[in-house]
Amino acid sequence: MQPDLARIGLVEDDPIMGGSIVQRLELEGWKVTWWQSGRDAISGIEGIASVLDLVICDIRLPDISGEEVFSELASLPNSPPFIFVTGHGEIDQAVRLMRSGATDFMTKPFAMDEFLRRIEAGRRTTNSQLRLKGYVLGESPAIQHAEDLLRRYARHDLPVLITGETGAGKEVAARLLHEVSSRGAEPFIAVNCAAIPADLLESEIFGHEKGAFTGAQQRHFGYAERAGEGTLFLDEIGDMPWSLQAKLLRLIEAGSFNRVGGETACKFRARVVSATHRELGLRDQHSGFREDLYFRLAVLPVTIPPLRERHEDITWLLDRFLETAVSRSDRRIRGFSALTEEAALAYPWPGNVRELRNRVERAVALSTSEWILPGDLFPEQSIWGGGSTVFVPLADVRDAAERRQIERALEETGGQIAKAAGLLAVSRTTLWEKMTRLGLADRARSTS
Incomplete structure (x- = not known):
């Protein structure tokens, strides 16, 4: 075209x-x-x-x-x-x-x-193309910047290092990178380096030959071999033992590896994508991570921001996780009450996206109403009473509610301020002032 x-x-x-x-x-x-x-x-x-x-x-x-x-x-x-x-x-x-x-x-x-x-x-990219771009990680500028970076990285075969707090969505980002790359039809093999015992990790990644050690009764193909021409995703790479880091460095630099107990080099054809919540680049003797390996893994870096810095994504994620949870159950849930959404926007989400998903799934399972109420999403008494209650400034709650309604109105009207103001029952001037204060001025259509 x-x-x-x-x-x-x-x-x-x-x-x-x-x-x-x-x-x-x-x-x-x-x-x-x-x-x-x-x-x-x-x-x-x-x-x-x-x-x-x-x-x-x-x-x-x-x-x-x-x-x-x-x-x-x-x-x-x-x-x-x-x-x-x-x-x-x-x-x-x-x-x-x-x-x-x-x-x-x-x-x-x-x-x-x-x-x-x-x-x-x-x-x-024009404004109209941006609206049709179809972001899949979220609506906030921070996560969309990260997604833009992932899509650019997808055109290359260089190693990618994804950093971010636990539960922020690093594996989801890695899967997106794989899916939009030319390797999308090939295997995506994920390895959690923190979940496999250190003495087994080498065999799991590189495989082993029959008789390589006690109990090795047959040849075993490791994750590096099973990845084929796809993506080898090494999650929590910061927990990889020091002794194994040298072998991973050779895998990346030489493009080959040996199974444990094997003498013949095997060709490595996959792309390496790794993730960590640690600061691997710190130059100190106590980091426990090889500096040369860090620089090989972090050729193309990207950071997934924590959910507390992505307020625009909270209700977006709530809706998507609710849809998924309801599809797997026999419950009829219509949505979240307005009070629940305000509570979710005020909550700091220390467990990030993973915590939000888990809370939604639990709320769907336990709710006795067609609407999920604050007590369904946050059943802890320490938050909603009977303990050290957490209060949020009313101004923050009001701003969050206004931002969400303005965003919905702009989405409905294609960014036309006059029509959005009509839906919200305010003057065009008032709407523009609120949009400027809430950082939404760029959502307006340039012809408005």
Whole structure:
């Protein structure tokens, strides 16, 4: 499908490669502006940044580097997305640029069909496209930023390290990364390094040969082998024994491993994705984690924020977990009462998303009403009375309720302030003031 009057900026000093790219992109329907030096690109892009859908930039330029071009232009309002074209020796630099906000990178030489696919995936997203994007991890800007990062990482085979508190949803994020990657049809093998005894973990990951140790009566294929060309997900990687970390480092660097008791190297073809709630990057002797392994695992890092920092996701998750729990039971539950939603928004959720899911499942099982009440979701007397009661400022409860109703009205009206104000029975000015105070001004449609 051809892009609709889309515009690309190309920064490439090689006249042969640049000419070839321009010719092909124009055949595909793109309008291309080509600069052959970094400084020309900076001065040229500054004037048309808001109308460019994408910038394709070589890292090695004759005057300044592509990284300097990106750094100079990244602070512009409405700066366009950047895809970098790199040589093999510049991959570390390209990865650093992705962490800084670049959309993607491609290594020379590349297939043109894959190049075009990356361009279409990386082009600027319009407001209407954002509404149709279909985020699956949540509604909050924080989790959607993490999901955007995962979808960008999915285009590469480099190791990914997912960090975040226990219960925040790291495995869910890893599964999403696998599903949207080119390996999605291959196995997703999850290993919890904290749940398997240390003396068994090596055999479970790498497998063993018959007779390798007492009780090894036949050959056993480990998780690394069973992952095939899919994803090997190592959860709680920070709990992996020191002695096994060296073998994991070899697995990643050499792309091969030996079964326990085996002499023949086995080819490792899967992608490694790991997760931890620990601070593995701390430079101290007591971390218990190899620094060289940390840097190999954290080539592409992403953090899943805790639920207390994602207020917009609380009611969104409540509804989805309720739907799942009800589908597995014979109960008729219509939803959560308004008081229950307010209580959920005021609760700090120390156990994160896992705690929220568990509470919803328990409430569905125990509720005696068609509506889940606060006592169903939070049966502890220490919260609702008979102990040290926790009070939340009324202003916080009011703001949370207003935010939720405004978001629903904007969703219903496609971001049109006038129509949303009518649904909420307030003036347009009052609604805009509340949206600005609650950080919702960007939800308005630009034509409103």
